[in-house]
Structures are given as C-alpha cells and as structure tokens.
Amino acid sequence: xxxxxxxxxxxxxxxxxxxxxxxxxxxxxxxxxxxxxxxxxxxxxxxxxxxxxxxxxxxxxxxxxxxxxxxxxxxxxxxxxxxxxxxxxxxxxxxxxxxxxxxxxxxxxxxxxxxxxxxxxxxxxxxxxxxxxxxxxxxxxxxxxxxxxxxxxxxxxxxxxxx
Numbered sequence: 001x002x003x004x005x006x007x008x009x010x011x012x013x014x015x016x017x018x019x020x021x022x023x024x025x026x027x028x029x030x031x032x033x034x035x036x037x038x039x040x041x042x043x044x045x046x047x048x049x050x051x052x053x054x055x056x057x058x059x060x061x062x063x064x065x066x067x068x069x070x071x072x073x074x075x076x077x078x079x080x081x082x083x084x085x086x087x088x089x090x091x092x093x094x095x096x097x098x099x100x101x102x103x104x105x106x107x108x109x110x111x112x113x114x115x116x117x118x119x120x121x122x123x124x125x126x127x128x129x130x131x132x133x134x135x136x137x138x139x140x141x142x143x144x145x146x147x148x149x150x151x152x153x154x155x156x157x158x159x160x161x162x163x
Contacts, residue, residue: 036044045051
C-alpha cells in the first residue's frame with residue numbers, strides 16, 4: 001500500500017522529465033513606484049561612473065603639497081627630524097628642564113630617555129607559585145617512590161592449629 005504523497009511525487013517527477021506546459025496569463029504587473037534615498041542616488045552615480053572630479057585650486061594653481069606624493073612627504077618628514085642623541089646638550093643649554101615649552105616636552109622626554117634598544121630590563125620579579133605549579137614541579141622532579149609491600153609476595157606468618 002503506497003501513501004498518497006508518494007504517488008503525487010512520482011507524478012511531479014514524471015511531468016518534470018517530460019516537460020511541463022504552463023497556462024498563458026494575460027495579467028501584467030504594474031511597476032511599483034518608489035523614490036531613491038540620496039545615498040542610493042549617490043551610490044548609483046558612482047557605480048555607473050556619472051561623476052567628474054575637479055582639481056583643487058588655490059589662487060588659480062594646484063598647491064605644492066598636493067603635487068607631492070605621499071612617499072616623498074614621509075621621507076621629507078623623516079629627514080627633517082634631527083637625531084635625538086645630538087640634541088641633549090643643545091636643548092639643555094637653551095632651556096632648563098622646568099621651562100620647556102609644551103610642544104617640546106614630549107621631544108625632551110624622548111631625548112632624555114634612551115631608546116628601547118639601549119635599555120636593559122630588570123630581572124623579572126618572582127611571584128609565589130600556585131599549588132598547581134608546585135604539584136607539577138614535584139612531578140617533574142621525579143623523586144623515587146618508597147617501595148611498598150606487595151601483598152602477593154607476603155609470607156604467610158599465620159599458623160593454623162587444629163583443636
């Protein structure tokens with residue numbers, strides 16, 4: 001006895017294999033009218049490349065700093081920075097430690113303190129070991145265990161007497 005759903009499934013598979021004819025419908029769906037948000041309008045313009053980039057002009061000319069590429073600007077900044085070690089005597093002659101302007105205080109702290117590569121680290125502080133760490137250390141030491149008496153090797157020390 002075959003369930004009704006199985007027979008229906010077989011019919012559907014048969015129709016799919018031999019082709020299904022759909023009825024013709026004379027119904028046309030009217031399009032839904034909607035309005036795009038400003039963000040969606042902008043994104044649509046960007047996707048379809050409907051934009052034109054204007055050059056930034058200052059006094060009728062492109063500014064010099066915009067003409068330089070980023071790499072050149074970074075290199076110029078690095079080259080313009082004085083080496084920190086050579087400034088210590090010069091700055092100490094010009095300014096006393098307490099009269100540094102606020103914009104030089106950070107530079108002064110970088111100059112007075114040596115770079116990290118020259119610093120020596122103090123030995124790490126010892127902290128108390130946790131019980132788990134103590135247990136693991138004792139296991140790692142591998143102390144010899146005391147031999148225990150094997151109950152199978154025990155000699156019989158009991159005598160049986162009959163009355």
